Amino acid sequence: MEGEETIRKITMREKGRTMKKFWSSPWGLVSAGLFVGVFAALLQKWGNPGNMGICVACFERDIAGALGLHRAAVVQYLRPEIMGFVFGALIAAYAFREFKPRVGSAPIVRFVLGFFAMVGALVFLGCPWRALLRLAGGDLNAVVGILGLAAGIGVGVVFMRLGYSLGRTYKTYAAVGWVLPLIMIVLLVLAIFQPKFTENGPIFLSVEGPGSMYAPLAISLAVGMGIGFLAQRTRLCTMGAFRDLMLIRDPHLFWGIVAIAGAALLTNLALGQFNLGFVGQPVAHDNHLWNFAGMMLAGLAFALAGGCPGRQLFMAGEGDGDAGIFVIGMIVGAGFSHNFGMASSPAGPGPWGPVAVIVGLVVCVAIGLTMRQRMD
């Protein structure tokens, strides 16, 4: 009997090793990307806005709206996908002993980077994931956005070569790592019960526009958790995909985003959600200059912060408090973007969008240049 027990233990250990190898292989990333691409297209079918099955920037902006941090009536909804991302990553991190509470790597700078990442993303109207999904839906403006994203990440790579660093994080209490997940639990409770705190006050819920379009809460949450789990295991990251290709010629992470775009394209074709062109695309404008520049700002901010907005949520789920600060920076940035006329609409960039992008680029370049460690 004892022999059988030993054999069982060894088999379990071997299985664990094989799984670990799978997650860190290109196939792990491809399967995570396929999951994201297929379910993003399906979420759109199930009610989410056009080419917006998943968009971390847009969804955090909708959350900011639901809380009344901005009053753009058409984009207010507590998106369960965002909470699901954090929960899924948290579960995966605990299950695989990778929950590592840590903080202390220039948190205020990460807040500023999150803020301007959102400003840039809302000039383009989407995070890098939505850029891929827009492309997969036939929106050719996404090509311009993705080029801008790559350009911004390229600038970030130059700073990395010059020794850019926000410094070390430090191990901390488990409770610190739980702060952002707990905030997400509160948001989920608010999303489920939708209380009205004051007359004409929050929680706000759009009755028209993109904010009024959503898949059933349980489905959104479940898909979000599935993505969070897979992305935590495979380290899926759109910014990292471009960065690693440029910095160390490593295509590993790139397989993930190829899979997202490919899977979403095929699913869109199957569901009749594909519409090729520049004009009349859902929740998009065709101002090439500011689509490019907005995404360039976002790409630079993601590169300097070490992850795309999705990845920041997953890292926050792993206990990274600095990633949590970046997330809060993005939500606050969304509030400012709409309150100060910086966010775009389908009609084009907001009146203060271009100025905000230029200011953001100046700030990010200053961060990249001034925060360097000597590299021998």
Added chain:
Amino acid sequence: MTMSDQVVDARGLSCPQPVILSRQAVKKLEGAGTVEVLVDTATSRDNVKRAVENVGCQVEIREEGEEFLLTITK
């Protein structure tokens, strides 16, 4: 702790810094040699391993408490 030619302490550093520092240390080796890299997340462990294996090095990983010691042989 070490008999290796170079030691990189990449604990607490976020990606891609552990990768950049490890590759620089490997590059600095004249001919064959070893580099030891200390990291504290599984992500850094996997990234450093992949990055140096891509340039033809061999990697041995030892888990030390909550940290990982990677011995890279060129």
